[in-house]
Amino acid sequence: MPTSNAPPDPVNQRWLAQALPAFTTLIDRVAHGLEQDLESRIQTLRWVLGTLLLGALLLTLSIILHLQRDFFIPLKVLLRSAQAVQNGQFSARISPQPNNELGEVGNAFNAMVERLSVLYEGLEQRVAEKTRELQHSNHLLQLLYRTATRLTEQDLTQEILLEMLVDVERALDLGPGIVCVRREEDSRAYPLATTLPEIERAALCESLGCSICFGAGRPPTAISEHHVGEIHLVSIPLTGGGQWQGVMPFQILAGNTLQTWQAQILQTLAGHVATALANARRTEERHRLAVYEERAVIARELHDSLAQSLSYLKIQVSLLQTRLEPKATPELQATVEELKTGLNSAYRELRELLTTFRLTPGQTPFTEELTSVVQEARRRCGFDILLEQRMNNLELGANEEIHLMRLIREALINIERHAKATWARVTLEANSLRQVELCIEDNGQGWPATTPSGGHFGLTIMRERAAFLKGVLNFDTRPAGGARITLTFIALTPYAAH
Template sequence: MKDLRRGSGRRPSIWSEAIRSLELLYITAKRFSDSSLSDEVLKALIHDIEQAMGVRSGTICLGQVGDRQAFRLASTSPVDIERQISGGGDCSRCLGNGETHTFKVDCEGGECVNVFSTAIRDQQQQYGVLLVEFNVEQELEEWQQRLLETVASHIAMAINLSQRVSQNRMLSLLEERSVIARELHDSLAQSLSYLKIQVSRLEKAVSEEQAKDDLLLISGVLRSALNGAYRQLRELLTTFRLRMSEAGLGAALDETVREYRERGGLEIELIDRIANCRFSPNAEIHVIQIIREALSNVIRHANATRALVKIECDMDGIVTILVEDDGVGIGIDEEGDMMQHYGLPIMQERANWLGAELMINEPESGGTRVLLSFSIADSDHTLSHENLIQKISYE
């Protein structure tokens, strides 16, 4: 590899400079696209800089202008050099005023070095600095400085992307926790309240020595409510254990339909016309949960022999989901068994997360029809979604 230092007598041509710049930028982009941001990847990048530019070593630190203490994200510098650069823990001269600058490190009992510092930042903020050490008799040429500034901007983009991924994971967690809390409130919590009322009825009937038939009637209601609560618990456990595989929404739909087909012993037809539409992980979870809740209602309440699940996505990203059956339709029995229909508010909340329109009705041909429609482009920008983002930011 050619020596890029001035004074070597072999100043590279403009063409050679362009080739070296493109090679380093290509390697930088490839490292960040192939792997997540890590100490190993960043150290490998620093080694790439050393080989391409003939410098001694480098360091990537996180910090902003005005900070006295930065965090060393990755480094190939010897420990004694790092201590001299930081000035005993004061990182202000490395961070500077946010502009590219060079300073000299006076090393006691060792070789002195020059340090080139350029900010790692994007249009929004500065994340830190890229430090490159080179010999005092060496001077970085203009093209080398511009190249280092460009590499620093690539590092900033990688850090920004990493932070966004982390934020999205936190958002998904908070979003699902909110729905889980609602499901617990609208299922088990309400079921327990209902059971408590029935126990009070039973105690009153016993204390008043009512007829045996009356006691058995209340006991039957209690047993039915307990069975319903236990069924809801099993449904919740299944819901909480749900995982979306790398195969995507289509595979999850196949698995869900197969599960409910076996569980309910009825014919369920699946028409999957997702085509090449790309759903976000949050949207996939909400879609599959709404379909599961609709099929669960078909099995528990509809007394149906056939059901249809149809999902379509057109070229504009408009998703339409249809779940219908040939059962008895929507109805609440004489006991006012409200617990049987708690899935409907939960389905509506999930639809709200998607910014979707949810309609549940009884067609003239009979049965029940659940129709959901939303735009993929808007599914991650609903009011509920933005409120969670603000909550993360405030915390």
């Protein structure tokens, strides 16, 4: 449009004036429309943003709830269960979980805890079993230790063996036991110690016999079991130190059987007992040798001194009697004769004493030596002297044998010199309680009224020997006539304290 500095056209001015309000109104309408449209769009945008914000909030809340339910809570449960398992509560389990990774972890955890529970229970059982086995082994070791200590640190006595039997019966749950000793040449065994009352023990041995434990041939070498009626018996041979000493039978309680470990313990104990018995025998033999050596020395001294002096006096008295015969008075001859008789008697007693002192140990058993003494007395007396021996394999100590033998010799000498008998009997017996009873009787003239309680030299010797044996010695008269001497004492045996 060309520019001009000419004044406006009045027509245009009027048109412009008329058209301007309408144009302004139109512009206002357009602006108002635009404003309304803009406001409408803004409002719509606000609703959209609000909706989006609310949706975002709801989505966030949903995600949080989902994480809480499906992640954090299961994780806490898993943590608590793991802590419970850590504290040894293997019963802890996780409840069923959603089918996701945590669910698989929970299932794996439950399977792991179940396996651990089984393993732990089995381990507890094995530990408990091993603990019981160790305790049992410890008790058995203590039993073996106590037994070995008893048998080695002290002299072997029947009381120690009895304590050992009681200990074994309690530890191994066994019935009453017996320690029976026997040499191979003996026909019967001697019950050295038992927890059974003597009446029951005697009845049991009488009903079963020694052959059930010892056999009919060679000594047993292995544990053997025997069933006789309601009696179940296990017999353990006592073998130790290369020597067989006897057997140690035990009764098996009703309803029980002999276990392998029991047999092993019994064999070990039997070895200890056999060794102790062998040591006791060797100790007794050494003691016996010492006693006999001492007595042999005394015998030599008596022979070299007193015996020769008595022989010299006998010769002198015989010479005196020969020289006095032509002119001696009857009183003097009687005195010389009495002196000669006394010397002869003293010399004979001394010879018998020397014979007793010179007994050789280990070559002649006591029973055989006693038989020899009775046979010698029978020869001197000229009549029958019966001998009954029922010692039941009881072994006497060396001093006991010597004092008992000397007492029997003295009694037989008295019968020969004073009894005027035609028959005599010597009875020697012992029971399982170690009680020894000796009875010597004859059918002679019996005791003078004051002889047994008076000062007769031979009876005084017998009383002294009975006192050494701690026995009871009695002198009485047989109902059918004649004298009787009885002695009762408790034998120490080689297994009792001296």
